[in-house]
Amino acid sequence: MKRPRLRNNERVTTAPPLEFPGWRHIYSGKVRDLYVPAGTADEAAPTHLLVVASDRVSAFDHVLAPGIPDKGTLLTTLSLWWFDQLAGADGGRCIANHLAADHALVGDEAVELIPDAVRGRAMLVRSLDMQPIECVVRGYLTGSGWAEYRDSGTVCGIPLPAGLNDGDRLPEPLYTPAFKAPMGEHDENITFERSVELVGSDTAEALRELSLEIYRRAAATAEAHGLILADTKFEFGYDADGVLTLADEVLTSDSSRYWDAEAWRTGSTAAERMASFDKQIVRNWLADNWDKQGEPPALPAEIVTRTRDRYAELLRLLTA
Structure with a gap:
């Protein structure tokens, strides 16, 4: 997976991205953030990427507030489950996917490669x-x-x-x-x-x-x-x-x-x-409560909970 291009008139979130030791942020889309190993040269293809699913939610080309609690974790968990199924757990042939090992062996100890702050809502993937x-x-x-x-x-x-x-x-x-x-x-x-x-x-x-x-x-x-x-x-x-x-x-x-x-x-x-x-x-809810002019209104707590x-x-x- 290479650095994605913005498309569909994406509005990138204005919130500052998280920073992790050993990783450099390169991209934020409407709902996901992308990192490469810190030592990767600007124009070089990274060997691996860290794809972080946020709790942001978008509609009608706008990132909305507030986000949906646990959305990033729920979607990442489902993706990982499906990757496992398609790798042969469902009895079919193995479909190759971009996942990379998220642990490394350092001496006798298995070290987690995904930063603690985004564990559960991030995937370590190979560059394609x-x-x-x-x-x-x-x-x-x-x-x-x-x-x-x-x-x-x-x-x-x-x-x-x-x-x-x-x-x-x-x-x-x-x-x-x-x-x-x-x-x-x-x-x-x-x-x-x-x-x-x-x-x-x-x-x-x-x-x-x-x-x-x-x-x-x-x-x-x-x-x-x-x-x-x-x-x-x-x-x-x-x-x-x-x-x-x-x-x-x-x-x-x-x-x-x-x-x-x-x-x-x-x-x-x-x-x-x-x-x-x-x-x-x-x-x-937006269709009923917003005329698509200016900034969208904040989502009510009930809508956020139902969506989650x-x-x-x-x-x-x-x-x-």
């Missing part, structure tokens, strides 16, 4: 040659896909059967890549053919194959725990040996849309059927 493709997989029709389908009968230009409704399961999962735009620009949905132009046919095919395999395995795991994985997104990079490697966070509430399977089957309204395990509570509980419930349901 990240690919400029966001690998989106959709198993259900909703969100921007539903809006496009109503207008044209397609999702990201892919024709779908007539008569589908919001929240319906798609006949087959769809791979709908996006180009990760540079600073100040929005990510762009692209065709598979355009992804071939950007990264080459071999890499484009491998990204599609891996993304669909991971989605199908994760969706089956979620279903076994009473959940629906409606859609998700992945990022990949090549490691030093040329292995295409799963990176960033994976299958968390911030990168994926999960629904309760029983509510989806029996709910009488779209809101009941597709209540997601993420920050939708925050988005809904929703993140925690997903982790409990999946890992119980």
